[in-house]
Amino acid sequence: MPELPEVEVVVKGLRKALIGSKILEFKIINKNLRYSVPFEMEQLYIKKNIKHVIRRGKYGIILLDGNKHIVFHLGMTGKFKISSLNNTSLKHDHISIKLNNGAFLTYNDVRKFGYFEIINSPIDISNFKKLGIEPSFLEYFENDLYKKIKVKKKTIKSILLDQNFIAGIGNIYASEILFDAKIYPFKKGNRISKSSFKRILVSTKKILNKAILKGGVTIKDYQNITGDLGYFQISLKVYGREGLACLKCKNLIIKSQSGGRSTYYCNICQKN
DNA sequence: CGAAAAACCTGGCAGC
DNA sequence: TGCTGCCAGGTTTTTC
Numbered sequence: 001m002p003e004l005p006e007v008e009v010v011v012k013g014l015r016k017a018l019i020g021s022k023i024l025e026f027k028i029i030n031k032n033l034r035y036s037v038p039f040e041m042e043q044l045y046i047k048k049n050i051k052h053v054i055r056r057g058k059y060g061i062i063l064l065d066g067n068k069h070i071v072f073h074l075g076m077t078g079k080f081k082i083s084s085l086n087n088t089s090l091k092h093d094h095i096s097i098k099l100n101n102g103a104f105l106t107y108n109d110v111r112k113f114g115y116f117e118i119i120n121s122p123i124d125i126s127n128f129k130k131l132g133i134e135p136s137f138l139e140y141f142e143n144d145l146y147k148k149i150k151v152k153k154k155t156i157k158s159i160l161l162d163q164n165f166i167a168g169i170g171n172i173y174a175s176e177i178l179f180d181a182k183i184y185p186f187k188k189g190n191r192i193s194k195s196s197f198k199r200i201l202v203s204t205k206k207i208l209n210k211a212i213l214k215g216g217v218t219i220k221d222y223q224n225i226t227g228d229l230g231y232f233q234i235s236l237k238v239y240g241r242e243g244l245a246c247l248k249c250k251n252l253i254i255k256s257q258s259g260g261r262s263t264y265y266c267n268i269c270q271k272n
Numbered sequence: 273c274g275a276a277a278a279a280c281c282t283g284g285c286a287g288c
Numbered sequence: 289t290g291c292t293g294c295c296a297g298g299t300t301t302t303t304c
Contacts, residue, residue, distance in 0.1 A: 076298055111281045113298060172297055259277055
């Protein structure tokens with residue numbers, strides 16, 4: 001589900017709701033997420049103050065007093081809810097955190113691809129999970145990244161999905177970025193020209209920033225922190241528009257399937 | 273070795 | 289109404 005913009009929106013929501021409050025109870029309702037939720041979490045975070053919430057790639061980190069912090073990944077369907085009631089009986093609620101301001105923070109995840117883990121200070125954020133460059137810093141790494149891409153035989157689409165290359169791009173925005181940059185998604189990395197590559201980096205920043213400003217994309221499962229479903233729906237230009245007219249040239253948008261993943265593109269506009 | 277496909281899990285929806 | 293098969297925004301593991 002959530003790519004960088006959606007995680008950023010969630011993290012901003014968590015900052016508003018959590019910073020300055022204290023954890024009174026950390027309850028694991030169901031530990032069976034992608035990885036087993038560490039049982040120590042139930043004791044570890046009691047009476048800790050929440051100092052900050054940060055994002056790296058598609059990961060969120062809740063920073064607490066002391067040197068033990070919370071890492072989360074939303075997988076495909078993970079979401080947080082803030083409520084004044086301890087309504088943890090809802091289906092697919094897996095973790096419930098009681099705060100000293102009377103609120104409950106609940107983690108809900110239908111498909112259970114998300115997970116939680118403990119991280120110790122000091123946190124090396126630039127090497128966190130060996131993730132690639134944050135999109136907001138791309139311009140400083142253009143030459144580095146171009147050197148790397150020049151030896152890759154993978155398609156540019158799958159390179160963009162590689163979290164250790166650039167962090168945070170997922171399947172929706174990969175299609176959107178390549179449409180914006182006018183790049184054929186199945187072009188191999190080693191055949192991308194320098195000027196094409198520059199356009200990809202510019203489009204990456206542009207598309208992701210725009211998505212953050214609009215509050216992220218909502219197709220089915222994504223919810224922001226307040227639980228409002230998709231009240232800011234960003235407009236997608238190619239993703240999900242199979243058979244519809246390209247917004248630039250009226251040619252029909254193509255959907256291509258491989259490895260259980262869809263790629264949408266215009267074969268007139270995306271020839272570079 | 274790198275690249276492609278399968279696996280993890282659940283729900284929604286189209287088609288019969 | 290009910291069953292089957294396919295699809296879904298992520299990432300790791302397995303296979304080629």
